[in-house]
Amino acid sequence: MKPLQHIPLLQILFLAQVYSVVSPQKAPRIITLVETVDALLDHNATFICEVDSNPPADISWTRNNEPIYYYDSRYITKANGQMLIIPNVREADSGEYCCIANNWVGQPAKSCGALQLKMKPQIKRHPSNITLLLDSKAVLPCVTLGYPKPDITWIKDEHMIKLSDRVSILDYGALKIHNLRKEDAGQYRCVARNSFGIAFSRPVTIEVQAPAKILRVPHGKKVPFGTKVSLECNATGNPIPTITWLEDGNTISGASVEETLVGDVTLSVLHVEVKKPALYTCLATNHHSGGANTVKATAHVTVSGTYIQSGPV
Template identity: 45%
Template sequence: MREFVNIPLVHILTLVAFSGTEKLPKAPVITTPLETVDALVEEVATFMCAVESYPQPEISWTRNKILIKLFDTRYSIRENGQLLTILSVEDSDDGIYCCIANNGVGGAAESCGALQVKMKPKITRPPINVKIIEGLKAVLPCTTMGNPKPSVSWIKGDSALRENSRTAVLESGSLRIHNVQKEDAGHYRCVAKNSLGTAYSKLVKLEVEALNMTNATEREESEPEQDTKVFARILRAPESHNVTFGSFVALRCTATGIPVPTITWIENGIAVSSGSIQESVKDRVIDSRLQLFITKPGLYTCIATNKHGEKFSTAKAAATISIAGRMAVHNCTVSGEEKGTAEDE
């Protein structure tokens, strides 16, 4: 005969209640995978990574496989790590973002999504007033940035400018006019357009001087023989500054060469997306001035480029902007080099 064990009813009820409330360990499962997020510059972007597990997991975030640190003030991580917010998107924030959840039970769970930074068109190097002798070549610059990449067109007076055998819009957005004629004189502006908006440059004036005996010599000097080349060279490098937060700073860079170089400004390895650039050209010297509103330290590089046949040369000069009270290394380096193919302007 089977023996029965007398177990008090209160103990049985306690065991049943305990077994009903205790959770079994569960490895993390991401129930809401990350998706591709589109965001405009200076707007907020958010990634949601919903996780089920027991015990509660530790969640970390990476961008392009680099850990996002909790104390990075550009990000906000909330909801026990499940919500990542980029507080003010910059054009350099695009990339692959991943959340990794781990609670020591089973393997870690991971989900990744892309941030695609969209940018309305911005004209970073507007055209400038040009005065030129009839018969020479004129180039009006118009450098733009945006995502999707903006298309560039030009307006002369009140009408859209049509390209012809003498007039062309280059890949860079610049307007090139060969063998300038008197009828080319007038007011011009460039227009940058993408699916997010349109940007217009200010009006600039192209003045054409009639060819005469006085400036004929100048024209000959302005058109060196085909095999003549002078590589781009920095004449005046930008200077480093240590300023207070919120200050305005002007960086100046001058360069020369044959043909006259173009100047591009780079901030921490990326084309300058803020500030204003003013340029002038005289006696084969280009003078570029970058106006900045300082909210963070940075390394600014002036790059002068010109072209010779199928090659082009570059010269670089860099300066550091630091904010008072923060440690910084002030330096200024100047270099020059010859490189491969480039656009014929």
């Protein structure tokens, strides 16, 4: 065999030696570490893991220590695996993501980051209109979604509600009002805020009802026979009460009633000609969320002078 026949092999060995000097093997090194990514719901999230190694490393990814397979359609990899894309992020995508680079020279390199889901506030459950009695307890729910967790406030008639021992916001966002007052009636809205936005619930109303209550009672009188008298009875409540007059427990005939509504107060005046002693009763009635309510006040009218009692001779 001629020596010249060995020259190509020598050249190959020489070139290999030169190449190993110029480009030595080295274990993977991650030069762009994986960072925590904040992603909005339904937006894309991208992790970058730039690797330096010789020979080039194989790059794999894990989520919560579970491998992400190249054929998983939920993920997209680019740049030879150095970029992991999660399209249309969902709640279930939150977690820890790790990049692992291995070229079997030295130890594999690893870098991890988290996917933190960010979401504008949403009202998951809106409050509803409610009708309650005076002095009862009101609770208006407001269930929200959002990342970070939204701060909840309430407005009434477009003004921020001032919290107190009587008015509070529960941990889950509901508005609670103890000992309802007349002034608590109105329109309410829940407001959810976080760093990504603000959301309003639909407006709802609290109606505060009150049982009928007599504010001014009729007063007894002593009058001459045949005198026309006026008896006054004022009542309030929500709904506005109706007022009925009775004479000795029966419907009155030959009398007239004047009624005037001033705000939520009904002013009722009975005009009747007195021909005998009688007990006049003012009945105030309204129907509210707790049922029907009737209150009464009475006045005894006596007669002086000529009075003939009817009856058998």
